[in-house]
Amino acid sequence: HGAYAEKIVLTADRLIDVEAGTxxxxxxxxxxxxxxxWVGPQSAKSIPTDADKVLALPGYSLLPGLMDMHVHLTSDANVHGYRRLTRSTxxxxxxxVKNAKATLLAGFTTVRNVGAxxxxxxxxxDAINEGDVLGPRMxxxxxSIGVTGGHCDNNLLPFEYAVTSEGVADGPWAVKTKVRQNIKYGADVIKFCATGGVLxxxxxxGAQQFTDTEMQALIAEAHLRGLTVAAHAHGTNGIKAAIKxxxxxxxxxxxxxAEAIDLAVKMGTYLSMDIYVxxxxxxxxxxxxxLEESLAKERTVGKRQRESFNQALKAGAKMVFGSDAGVYPHGNNAKQLSRMVKFGMTPMQTLQTATIxxxxxxxxxxxxxxxTPGKLADILAVKGNVxxxxxxxxxVDIIIKDGVIIQE
Ligand code: ARG
Structure with a gap:
């Protein structure tokens, strides 16, 4: 961990206030x-004389640490298809460990890891929280919880090998049991597969996985226990069922x-759309x-997803930044930011989807x-105007997480 100073002061040209959008x-x-x-204009207060460290950064932008709501830190981008079978837990x-460091050094101080x-x-x-490993807040x-033979199962080998992913469950009580098991072993959030997938x-x-009844049971159980739920969902019907x-x-x-977007807006459901991957x-x-069959699926999904992104944006749906890093190399998460601007967001909106x-x-x-005063000190400084x-x-030039200077 970088140098630790108890009292750190930063000055710069601008601070992105993502709550006010200014x-x-x-x-x-x-x-x-x-x-x-303390946060405010330099003119309102002189630099404290008892600071342990003063970072004077003319020409820089300050902004909150970035947050990626869809990563797989325990997966590597060059290990796809049958290569996955060679990787033990x-x-x-x-x-x-390697990917956590790469992610933090890319300026992502918080991630949601959805499926491991x-x-x-x-x-x-736990290793990050206990200080053994350098990485983002996770x-x-x-x-991930899913149906037999679904996107969250492992379907690479024939029947006689009897390979089934840990999160596979069929039926409302079976899926509730999986939610309970994940909570027992330390989950903060629940991830399930509501449709098929690309990889x-x-x-x-495009096909729904889990019946409406199974989804209702799973989500109710997670909410009962105070956890939020993320649904992998590409296909229209599965998206609607999960939102409902x-x-x-x-x-x-x-x-x-249009109906799916409308439902998301009405229900306040967040969309986490990985339009770079x-x-x-x-x-x-x-x-x-x-696999070739996955490449074929991607050729139909990518373009359509970007159109969906733009339409949902125009309709005012709530959005968060989610990259699916792990499918592509960790540390490149920020490449999606410019794509979100390209497909219709303002830079301020884009930064809001990756922070507040x-x-x-x-x-x-x-x-x-x-x-904001009172919040954990996760902050970035980058030269230029973001x-x-x-x-x-x-x-990113300067990275501070939890008030600890990670990179300077
Ligand atoms: N993990 C996702 C899946 O296999 C990746 C989808 C990536 N493609 C995309 N256009 N977002 O379904």
Missing amino acids: EITQPMVIIEDGKFT PRSAITG PGYADVALR FVSGP SKGTKV AGVDSIEHGSFLD TEYILGEGEKAGI EPARLLQKEHLIGSV IEDISILEN
Whole structure:
């Protein structure tokens, strides 16, 4: 861990106030014991003389630590298809150590890890929290829950090998049991598969998985226990069923129609749309071991997903930044920011989807998501104006997490 200073002062050209959707020019930020204690214009207060560290950053933008609501830190981007079968859970946990560091050094101070075999994500989260490993604050799901033969199952081997993913369950009580098991072993959130997917063998990306009744049972159980739920959902009917059943976020959201968007708006459901990853899958996927049938599915999904993104945006649906890093290399999360602007968002909206909106989705708005006195001191500094060019966040200069200087 980088140098630790108890009282840190930052000054810069601008601070992105994601709660107000405005900029504070010539700001000063004071951090004490891991939290923000003062935020305002430099003109309002002189630099404290008892500061342990003063970072004077003319020409820089300050912004909250970024948050990615859809990652798989225990997965590597060059291990797809049948290569996945060679990775044990302990091996994937070690992969996670490397990827956690890459993610934090990319300026992502918080992630939601949605799907990991063997609770490797729980182990990684705990190792980060206990200071053994350098990485982002993690909210983790444990194994994804899904139907037999669905996107959240492993369908690579024939029957006689008897390979089934840990999260497979059929029937309302069976899925409730999986929710309870994930909570027992440390999950913060629940992830399930509401439709087929791109990277799973033999699933129809547009087809619903789980009946409405199963989804209702699963989501009710998670909510009863105080956890939020994320649904992998590409196909229109599965998206609608998950939203109606009260899911908190739709992952991917590729085949939205007007009714699905309307439902999301009415129910306040977040959309977490990974609109960058298609570039990696179609460009590098074959080399990375992705099956031809998956590449074929991606060719139908990517373009449609970007149109859906733009339509949902125009309709005012709530959105969070979710990249699916792990399918593509960790540490490249920020590449999606410029794509979100390209497909219709303002830079300020894009930054909000990667900061305050995830804090709301995680129900942690009191702790994280903005540079506000009382919140945990997760803050980035980047040279230049992020509102004029959001892609400068692909190389963050200064990273502070929990008031600890990670990179300077
Ligand atoms: N994990 C997702 C799946 O297999 C990746 C989808 C990526 N494609 C996309 N256009 N977002 O379904």
